[in-house]
Amino acid sequence: MSGVKIPPKQTKITEQTFIDLGMWLTHPEQHTSEQLSTLLDEDARLPLLDLINSYWLGGAMHNSLKASSIWQQLDSQLTEYLAVLEQFFYERNQAIKQEAIFACQILSDANIPVVMLKGGASIFNGVFNPISNRFMTDIDLLVPENLQQKASDTLISHGYAPDIGEHDIAAVGHHHAPALTREGSKCSVELHRWALKKSVSDVLATAEVWQQATPLALTDNLPVLQMAPSQQVILSIAHSELSHSGFSYQHIDWRQLLNLYALVNHYHQDIDWETVHHHFARCHNDTPYMALNALLVAADKFLKLATPITKRNDKAANKQVNDCINLYVKRQQPSKRFAHLLAIIKGYSHENIKTMYGESGKYPMLSGRLKHLKRHLTMLSKPRYLAHFINLFKN
Incomplete structure (x- = not known):
């Protein structure tokens, strides 16, 4: 036995992990014996679970496996773990549905038309069934550009508040307004004036969205629109x-x-x-x-x-x-400090500065980058932000 070399178990995500994830999410019955062995091994499946958690896919993984013949072969540790994730996503999305109904009812009463975008529409129209297949961070609502401020003011008058930090910037060229939240809500509401940001709007113009929008019923008495x-x-x-x-x-x-x-x-x-x-x-x-x-x-x-x-x-x-x-x-x-530094540097790109600070003035790019630098220096003068920045570069 001493002459037999047992290959070490894979502890990092590889291309095969990507392939396994796609298979288990969408066609689990087509697995190979090696893929099943990996899933059944508590240590060997850790990279797969890491990738699942990185993209909030626990609910989708649970629902795919449970609907297959594989579920009965899985150990209780894995099934119970996935069941907890699925229940969390389900309860969260049920609360998000109620939040969407609440916000859209307010806008409807104010005669502001709404096109529900992306995940918000998908948990109402059946695209994600069960709804725990999807993890959502916000509710995206497209409103007419000339009514965006009215929509924001209306929601604020009903208990919402802008979710803006002390040094955050309400970008002048952004396709949606600052996120709005209210006490006890599971997610924020983003009021869009454009379907996509200006730099990529040639792919899909907002006018095209309004022209082709179709009805979407949130309740029996609350219709909105969807793409x-x-x-x-x-x-x-x-x-x-x-x-x-x-x-x-x-x-x-x-x-x-x-x-x-x-x-x-x-x-x-x-x-x-x-x-x-x-x-x-x-x-x-x-x-x-x-x-x-x-x-x-x-x-x-x-x-x-x-x-x-x-x-x-x-x-x-x-x-x-x-x-x-x-x-x-x-x-x-590896250390994440270079990734954080790269993200900061990319914040000074031409497109980002134009979006955040606009193009007005004699030297808009220079002026915008100076404002951005001043913002970062001001943040670093605050102990809380400075400590956070230092900690990022320790890792």
Whole structure:
């Protein structure tokens, strides 16, 4: 026995962890014996659980496994853990539904039309069923731009307050107003004037959203609007890959990947894939179209989600997906101080400064960056912020 080398158990997330996660989330019956062995091993499954928790996918994992034949083979430690996560997400989303009803009723009484965006719509329209498949951080409501301030004032008059820190900035060019919260609420409400930020609005114009919006009933007596199915797909991709820079940062957002999967499986033929293709291909540069291709390749690779416009053999798209995986594997668990520093530096980018401080004045970029620097220096003069900053760079 002394001559037999037992390979060490994998303790880090690898490409195989990505593949396993996609399989267990969407097609668990198609597992291999090796994948099942990993899931049943308390130590070997830790990287998978780490990836699940990083993207708040515990509810979705629970529901996928419980609906399969695998559930009966799992140990109680795992099933009870996933059940706790699922119950937490379910109860949270039930509370979020009530929060959405409360806010939308106030806006309806004030004659302010609302298009419910993203996850908020998905927990009402059946895209996420059970609703614990989704983890939400806020409720996104699109209102007419000329009524955004009225909408904000109306919610504030009913107990909401801006969730702004002492040194936070209400960006003049942001596509939504500062988040609003009220005591006891599970999440914030964001009032959008545009569906996407201006820099990527050529993918989907806000006017197009209003023109094609369809009814969504929150209760029997409270109708609002939701985006057309094809636009829900467009927004899901553009939001994660362009607005949140997932494509340029080479980051795979598993929550948005699962959101795309849920949209496709809910709407099926109601999604016009030629329309989706056109919206990304019509842009003034190639980045949106490349982002679309890469995300669809990732969905095909990990979730076995093939669409009529998926370019499975696209070299650039496959390279992007592989680079995303390699970057994640490379960066996991090391010191995070460089990531924090990089995030701070990116805050001084042309696009971010323009969004936060606007383009007015003789030297808008210089003026904006000086204001941003002054803000950071002021924050560092406060003991609480300084201690937090120092702690970040210790890790």
